Amino acid sequence: MDSGGISVDFVEFRRLVDAMGLTPEASEEMDRWGHESAPRLKQALLELYTTIADNPDLSAFFDDVEQLSHVRQKQYEHWRTLLSGLFDETYLESAKRIGTVHCSIGLEPHAFLTGYAAVLSALLRDASQLDGGAGRKGHRASQSPDIVIDALTRAALLDIGVALTSYSEAEQSRARLSRLKFSNAFRQAFTHSMSELDTAMGSLNQAAGQLANPDPAEDQGLNAAELAQSVTRSTAAVQVQLDELKSKMNEFLTATGAA
Numbered sequence: 416m417d418s419g420g421i422s423v424d425f426v427e428f429r430r431l432v433d434a435m436g437l438t439p440e441a442s443e444e445m446d447r448w449g450h451e452s453a454p455r456l457k458q459a460l461l462e463l464y465t466t467i468a469d470n471p472d473l474s475a476f477f478d479d480v481e482q483l484s485h486v487r488q489k490q491y492e493h494w495r496t497l498l499s500g501l502f503d504e505t506y507l508e509s510a511k512r513i514g515t516v517h518c519s520i521g522l523e524p525h526a527f528l529t530g531y532a533a534v535l536s537a538l539l540r541d542a543s544q545l546d547g548g549a550g551r552k553g554h555r556a557s558q559s560p561d562i563v564i565d566a567l568t569r570a571a572l573l574d575i576g577v578a579l580t581s582y583s584e585a586e587q588s589r590a591r592l593s594r595l596k597f598s599n600a601f602r603q604a605f606t607h608s609m610s611e612l613d614t615a616m617g618s619l620n621q622a623a624g625q626l627a628n629p630d631p632a633e634d635q636g637l638n639a640a641e642l643a644q645s646v647t648r649s650t651a652a653v654q655v656q657l658d659e660l661k662s663k664m665n666e667f668l669t670a671t672g673a674a
């Protein structure tokens with residue numbers, strides 16, 4: 416993990432794989448079983464996407480049936496990569512992309528997890544039917560359900576961890592970008608207001624000067640002195656506003672880290 420962010424780099428990821436107890440032997444077992452369970456995976460995904468299509472809140476994320484089946488195929492490929500137990504860069508990129516893509520479309524992590532649970536549960540149920548002794552039809556007799564279930568559980572938790580970390584990172588970077596855009600817009604608006612205020616204050620000062628020192632050639636009327644006082648008061652008020660605006664802008668820029 417780099418020191419400033421939460422992104423999972425490949426070296427850190429390989430450490431996670433080891434810490435998760437995914438040994439090469441366990442991964443190999445999972446890979447062997449993964450090939451055999453491919454039809455079950457396909458079936459689980461068909462069921463998941465039927466559920467999604469029937470749920471208006473979830474189907475709203477898809478433009479049409481074609482996109483739905485395209486995404487189902489993408490998800491199938493991801494599971495196959497995961498079950499291969501290779502945990503290489505291709506796998507890591509796929510897991511991270513799942514986080515960023517779902518974040519970008521605004522799919523809540525809990526909805527993602529619900530879909531994940533449905534597929535994982537189907538796979539675990541399938542693995543539990545392995546018979547380490549005699550073997551069941553279509554499965555190798557030597558495969559122990561315990562080893563496969565153990566590897567699958569660890570792999571799935573690792574996968575979820577990577578996807579959600581990348582989801583959260585994408586969300587943070589989106590928030591950072593929007594803060595930056597906001598502060599730039601705020602700065603521009605602020606600078607403009609201040610320049611307007613400066614101009615107004617200059618005019619007021621000038622008027623105040625003329626009233627306080629009337630030109631004898633011009634008719635100043637009877638209330639020139641009062642007017643002068645009023646203009647001076649206005650000038651002071653504008654100055655107060657200006658100071659306040661300046662301090663607010665500094666506060667804002669400091670708070671958003673844009674200063």
Ligand code: HEM
Nearest residue numbers: 467473476477486489490493512513516520526527530531
């Ligand atoms: C209810 C749960 C889910 C919904 C509603 C959902 C929805 C979607 C949608 C709408 C897209 C297309 C995004 C776009 O490109 O505009 C997508 C892409 C994808 N989803 Fe999901 N998803 C769900 C769960 C999952 C799960 C559990 C996985 C796998 C573990 C997964 C894997 C993928 C993959 C691999 C892609 C393609 C990413 C790419 O473009 O490379 N999804 N999903």
